[in-house]
Amino acid sequence: MTTAALALRPLGEHLGTEALGVDLSRLDDDTFAWIAKSFAEHPVLVFRDQHLSAKDIASFGRRFGIPRKHALVKYRHPDYPEVSWLTNVEADGRIDWYGVKRATEWHTDSTYEKELPVLAMLHALEVPSKKGGTMFADMRAAYDALPAAMKDRLAGLVGLHGRSSGPAGERLYGADKGETERHYGEVPRPAVINHPVTKRPILFVNPMHTHGFQGMARDEAWPLIEELATFATQERFTYYHSWRPGDQLMWDERATMHRGAGDADPQERRVMMRTIVYPN
Ligand SMILES: [Fe+2]
Incomplete structure (x- = not known):
């Protein structure tokens, strides 16, 4: 060809x-x-x-x-x-x-x-x-631009992910998340991951599915998720x-x-x- x-x-x-x-x-x-x-x-x-x-x-x-x-x-x-x-x-x-x-x-x-x-x-x-x-x-560019203090804070954090259970999920769907065949639990994921090919760090917190962080109270976690989402979506x-x-x-x-x-x-x-x- x-x-x-x-x-x-x-x-x-x-x-x-x-x-x-x-x-x-x-x-x-x-x-x-x-x-x-x-x-x-x-x-x-x-x-x-x-x-x-x-x-x-x-x-x-x-x-x-x-x-x-x-x-x-x-x-x-x-x-x-x-x-x-x-x-x-x-x-x-x-x-x-x-x-x-x-x-x-x-x-x-x-x-x-x-x-x-x-x-x-x-x-x-x-x-x-x-x-x-x-x-x-672009969650790589967003991570790169975070203040150093925030990068330090995120370094040890593990996010908790559920089906539309984060602040944006609650906003969009509230109690009406629809029926599915499967039941979804809570999945832990590091707040910062690396790209599998380039190894670049990626901010891996999203306001739809991330509803908390391990070892952090909801009062603290919820605003942090919102702050990160607002920052990353500039x-x-x-x-x-x-x-x-x-x-x-x-x-x-x-x-x-x-x-x-x-x-x-x-x-x-x-x-x-x-x-x-x-x-x-
Ligand atoms: Fe989607």
Whole structure:
């Protein structure tokens, strides 16, 4: 195949990178190696104008690890269950008005589960005519910019993660967190982790799922979680992705937080395919 020149171009001022010259539907090993290398340094990577089937997305995901099936069967793609639908369009064609509000607080996915995902991907099929973006925060840059005293404080801390049990989870869902098949307990995770490839330190506290720290009273922990979230989501660490149909976006599930902007017209259709990848 003729390879167009592979190149990276910044999308946001601080975060968000476009990968040029890639056709993910005909991905070869060399191009994949370049993508994997780029992704280690650029934790929000976007490929424009991709025309991908669920099969293409599943096989792209499998190159990075094990794409996991959605917990709820109704969201799974019938032929490729490791790809799920992320949409506000119901089976009967009606629009779920609440869809625009879902996941609009900052979070990292599934930090309350035993195993952490490596990355997640979204492929946009239909997007609102304006707004309706997804926002990302660079938790490596946020950590680097923390005052030394805060870095010292965080060094020995272990966060406690539960399902939407943090301050932002309470704000968004309150007592109405929805039923799931599984019961989720509490998972301890260091407040600072290192990136598996680059070893860069990452602030690993998110206000949706982190509800405390080991050995710290709630009165002290709750404001600390809020303070860290406010710090990490300053404009200088964030990127707002404006979707175009054909976008394939992947984000590092350790190095970033994300949220739906929640700013689109709730009546407009939004249809995407999603995959979350776990380590091999
Ligand atoms: Fe999410």
